[in-house]
Amino acid sequence: MTKLTFIAHDGTYFDVDAENGSTVMENAIRNAVPGIEAECGGACACATCHVYVDEAWTAEVGEPEAMEEDMLDFAYEVQPNSRLSCQIKVRDALDGLVVRVPERQG
């Protein structure tokens, strides 16, 4: 199991155990992290699972692909560390990953 931490917009921490191969979004939904809507169910077809990757983790998580960049156009308050959480796959190297949930989704 890989540990992930979501920080909700009100500052609440959600520490969850995630299976490798699942997406960060799926783990947010499974653990009812507030502020992750994931309207499209993980098809990279909306921008409602937007998260900010903690600065310490941006290099390991990596950059969004072109399609994800296109969808990020529809997100709220996009920052250089913005990602769509449905496009981040959980793996060993992400053990301890911290992501923040934005004020709102779109």
Added chain:
Amino acid sequence: MTGTIRTDVLIVGAGPIGLFAVFELGLFDMKCHLIDILDRPGGQCAELYPEKPIYDIPGWPSISAQGLVDKLLEQIAPFKPDFTYNRMVSSLEKLEDGSFRVTTDENEVFEAKVVVIAAGGGSFQPKRPPIPGIEPYEGKSVFYSVRRMEDFRGHDLVIVGGGDSALDWTLNLQPVAKSVTLVHRRPEFRAAPDSVNKMYAMQEMKQLEFRVGQVAGLAGADGQLSSATIKGGPEGDIEVPCTRMLPFFGLTMKLGPIAEWGLNLHENLIPVDTEKFQTSVPGIFAVGDINWYPGKLKLILSGFHEVALMAQAAKRIISPGERIVFQYTTSSTSLQKKLGVLEAS
């Protein structure tokens, strides 16, 4: 509301496919009534891109979307369809005699033997952009579509977005507006490369301004904008004059109450067969963008084909046992009489 409105075929959606359905059904003497959530016919063609040209209508190398709608209305005029606008269908109920009772959100009641769903992407709404405090300006100085280009004449226009709508309107409104500023959060665009190149060329000639960043705030009074603040760009926070804004952040389409009609659904689309374009409920058909079948293409021309086949099946329901004769409008005197192009003898 007074009484039930009875018709042969009730068509949900008055976009190009709903309109052409009237023609194909009319050739078989079926009377149609159309219901639409918009205030006029044409669907997305009329609402979202009326002045944009369409290039893949057979026989029309180029026709504006509104032009196509106008031509379709002219083409179906002989069949005298009835229209009910500004209404969303709500419930559907199957009656004992096999016909359907459909109720609208304003409680009008329709009864028809056949229901044709031509609702496109469903009832659609532009997505509100993530700009704080935008609500009071909506419909007054912030618009989500261009109804008339003249409404933008002489204005300091800010267009937000990176897709085709944003780029096309940047290019088309540049000659009309006093100034045009295009704002997009990055220098890459989803829009067609040709439009992007044209936009950069116009920026080069100082005909418009392109700024990387996001609109973070609006200033104005009584719904009238005066300026917009753009942040996140290389220059830091800047304020640009803005008396009209066009944000293009995509659309959300919702199937709406049709989802509750007991039809099988496939990812918010309605599966149909490709012989009759009938849904899982006999007597209810789905045509155009709202239907799904293997190989489906969301093209207007595909919808035209679908309604021609659907009309044959609808005729069998409305006039059971009657022989259906396949005829050409070019040579059939009976079809020509219906179209009013041949004097009744």
